[in-house]
Amino acid sequence: MRRSFKDSLKVLEADIQHANTLASDFPREYDGACLQMRMSYSPVAHFFLFLVQWADCHLAGALGLLRILIYKVYVDGTTTMTTHERKASIKEFYAVIYPSLLQLQKGVTDAEDKRQRAVCFERYKRREEAEQRQYYDIEFEKEDDCGICMDTNSKIVLPNCNHAMCTKCYHEWY
Structure with a gap:
């Protein structure tokens, strides 16, 4: 079932709010700032949005009419929105930012950490043994x-x- 444009916008806004909640859970910088995001329309978006009402927001995102603004919010409520904001496309938001925040929320469990260490240890142990074997073979050949x-x-x-x-x-x- 295909969503309407308004439904797609509501889902996008809900995901942005969820990402803001996830980002606010992480330790703040030394100045107390945390990252927040909001949806932004291109200046020409209002003119074209009525033309793409029939399509979902992916078309509006592909046309560059919708962007996600990323900015800092300080403890006192002030923002860096006008001076240091960054823009992300809807594709970048769903491909990189949102999954990264979800992954950070889950964190790395001790079991996963131990498993990763064991895998790395085995991999480097085998590589080191192969290098030592190669070194000894060269040394053995030199003795002849x-x-x-x-x-x-x-x-x-x-x-x-x-x-x-x-x-x-x-x-x-x-």
């Missing part, structure tokens, strides 16, 4: 090389200086 001619030889001599040399280089060197 002669330190002078860099030839890979199965007969390596370790003199008192602990340098690995093939027998040919050892006899030439000493």
